[in-house]
Amino acid sequence: MIRVVLVDDQALFRAGIRMLIDSQADLDVVGEASDGAQALAIVRETRPDVVLMDIRMPVMDGLTATAELLQDADPPRIVMLTTFDLDEAAARAIRQGASGFLLKDADPEFLLAAIRTVHAGSAVIAASATRDLFAQVSDAASRPVPDSYGQLTDREREIFALAARGLSNAEIAGREFLSEATVKTHISRILTKLALRDRVQLVVFAFDHGLA
Incomplete structure (x- = not known):
């Protein structure tokens, strides 16, 4: 069973994603949070395998929460949720150690496959988007x-x-x-x-x- 925590400040969005995930026999939502500060407490309490983390939230944003969680001894896989295809904030999160990013309007089947893929640690989420993103923000010359x-x-x-x-x-x-x-x-x-x-x-x- 793949244990998932949802972190997003929109309750309706969380409810829809939870319903989708809980419909799968191999996935289980073990917690929800509406901001990064809540996420830290819930993730450390429930020890999920995968966290779906919104980037822009009140109190504590997803970047700050992700950076803190990835300092833990055995951090979960973290997937950033964003409304923007080429999001520099997502790039920063991936540099911190997040396992990828996912558009909030992604097809349901893609979201489910992304959770399983990240849990397996064997592939890049939205590989083409990730490549385009880093092609834009890379400072390889230095x-x-x-x-x-x-x-x-x-x-x-x-x-x-x-x-x-x-x-x-x-x-x-x-x-x-x-x-x-x-x-x-x-x-x-x-x-x-x-x-x-x-x-x-x-x-x-x-x-x-x-x-x-």
Whole structure:
């Protein structure tokens, strides 16, 4: 069972999302909050797997709450909710360690798939939007490629480049004539060598250092 906490200042929006999530056998809403301060208390009490976090809220915004939660020893996966496709606040949250962002008007099936995907830690949410966002806000010219990138093998660099473009494991496997299990192993090794949490962070790393 994937445990979810909803954080949004609009009660009607939360009610609709809760109804959708609770209709799924493998998902369960274990808490709700209307601002970031409430979110800190509820998340630390209920220990969810995934948090859907609105960016703009009263009392404490989603960016501040996300930054605090990600300092915890075992933080949940956090997905930022935004009304804007290319939202620089979402970019800042992802740099802090959020696992991605989701538009509030996303299709219900996409939202459900996004929760499961983030929980699995295996893909980037809204990969094309994420790439476009970081292409706009990246300051790659001022950031040298870190030494850790030099630890990657030639094959790992090929996989890194494809993952940075938003390709899934299956798409990379088909292009590189590898099994999906092998691609997954390569991705895991790349994340470890670069000290990255997930594939969203891989996309950020690629744009920050001019590798995308």
